[in-house]
Amino acid sequence: MPILFTSSPRPAQESPRFTVRSIRVDAPATLADHIPEAPSALWLHESGGLIGIGEAARLEATGPDRFDALANAFRDLEASTDVEDLANLRGSGLVAFASFSYSPESSRPSRLVIPRYLLGSVEGRAFVTCVSSDSEESVGKTLTEPEEILALFSPGRVPTVAPRTMQPAHSGEAYRGLVKEAVQEIDDGVAEKVVLSERFEIDLGTLEASCLVPALAAQLNHRYPTAWTFALDDIVGASPEMLVRTEGPKVFSRVLAGSRPVSGDDELSAEERHAFLNDPKERAEHDFAARSVREPLMRLGVSLPPSEGPFVLHLPGIEHLATDIRGVAPDGLGILEIAGALHPSAAVSGTPRTAANEVIARLERVDRAGYASPVGWIGADGDGELAIALRMAHVQGTTLTVQAGGGLVSDSDPLTEHAEALAKTRPIVRALASLSSPEG
Ligand SMILES: C=C(O[C@@H]1C=C(C(=O)O)C=C[C@H]1O)C(=O)O
Structure with missing residues (x-):
């Protein structure tokens, strides 16, 4: 009970x-x-x-x-x-x-x-x-x-889904308009970085979306084995970003910010990676996020070695600037206390956090619910993993609502940002498509 x-x-x-x-x-x-x-x-x-x-x-x-x-x-x-x-x-x-x-x-x-x-x-x-x-x-x-x-734990039947289309909450033009508004707020000094997102609805007709969760999760795990695939109640997804992982006193966080979509199974070339790593706009965006994790960890007494520069993390369809942060927690510091201090990091909110969240609430208008929030598991012994619920969908009735976005700074371009949000819907869209054509 x-x-x-x-x-x-x-x-x-x-x-x-x-x-x-x-x-x-x-x-x-x-x-x-x-x-x-x-x-x-x-x-x-x-x-x-x-x-x-x-x-x-x-x-x-x-x-x-x-x-x-x-x-x-x-x-x-x-x-x-x-x-x-x-x-x-x-x-x-x-x-x-x-x-x-x-x-x-x-x-x-x-x-x-x-x-x-x-x-x-x-x-x-x-x-x-x-x-x-x-x-x-x-x-x-x-x-x-x-x-x-x-x-x-015997596998269930894999459902077949008729091909479905995604309905964004805004037209491309309207979403790019929101990006412009957010950038204007940044130029006006309201915030330095704002992470804006879009919602995309997939109507499944008469099919209950929850029936698809096991098969979607299996597909996500198969395609993105290094991501953390999650499903609980009303959310399913495969996050590449770890807010906090604890094992004994060891604390780990993987911060992502800065994105380059790639088509199909392409990867960035060595020169493109170098340019990505050294792009001042991407680095600024990334540094806000990395700092928003390092600083609260230090305030909690987690001992951290000096920070190292980001690396490029390759995922199918997108590459990110990533920083892995490893530290040692003081006695008695629990994973939920850490997560409460880190959430929402600047990777999903912006900088400063409160001002960025105000801009997000004003422009997105709809409750983010489980999107961009800690998801995972915790153990009574203090071990656990809480990823950030990204590359995900909300599951409600016969609808899957995919949500994805990206960080904006002063020189963000609306067209590029729109393309990036769309690229981040790909994990869910491809997993769903594979259920309508078995060869995926
Ligand atoms: C906001 C999302 O992703 C976050 C934003 C990123 C960016 O701005 O480059 C990169 C990874 C995530 O931290 C999302 O997937 O919806």
Whole structure:
């Protein structure tokens, strides 16, 4: 029986006691081949990750304190949980899938979802976890035998979709007009960088969009193995950007800002990469983003080596300027506290953050909901991964709404920015297209 917290970190009712048990199983060659028809959550990276089925508990919070509220609620839940972790692998024991909302004003709750069953695979080793509670009458007995649990992770049917078109929220001209307005705000000194985005609706006719999530996620993981593919409730996508990853005291963040779309399977040539790396506009855009991660980390007491310059990260269809930040966290600093301090980084909001968010709210007009927000998983032992939900779609009824954008600085060109936003819809568009033609 899911328990619900809204804003307040304390449950209204007496919370149930949970028992979590993790045990090793034979590792699947590719975890994405074991996504069942209706998973409750997915996190895929290269050949591994985590797949959740069902829901043992759900914690929700809205408002400016949503990160702290969920951190406290998860700690409370941990205190009423007995853990038998025989697997002792990253992601075993008590874990929750997480998705936050971009804005503190969003009506979409930020959430932690603890699945009833989980299959995890990490570096060629795998485990299953089951979560049972002492208030199980309404949901039935929890399976505890590893073979029985593993059998739940049988791949579902891959649906076929008739080819679909995308309807942008604005005409090309109107979107380029918004880019011009944002650049004008920058020239007027309101902000130095603003990350504007566009929404694109894909109407699936009579097909429920949620039915496509397992197949879309499998395709995304196949095409973008180095990205972090996620699905939870109303979002699905494959993010190339890691807001924060923790492992013991080690903290990692991959900051992306600065983009060069490439067509088909092309890559930038060595000269083009060099020019990209040394382009003053791209570097300015990138440096705002890298600083917006480094500085709060340092304020939190994370020790960081001196910063290194960015590198070019190649992904199918687009290349980015990327900075990997690695540090060591002080004792007791949790991943949600870090994420709360970093979100939204200047890679997805702008600089200064508050002014940029005001421009975004004024020009985009629609709640970003889960777009550009932390998504991933957290463990009770403090380990976790929270990517930024990019290259994604919201899943609602029979509609997939893809959202994508890019950072604007003083000399950004509306035509180029429009093309960049379109290029960033490609992961979802291609994954969907592959479901209408099996050869993809
Ligand atoms: C805003 C998006 O991407 C972000 C913006 C980038 C840019 O401005 O160059 C690059 C990567 C992401 O940090 C998006 O994918 O929608």
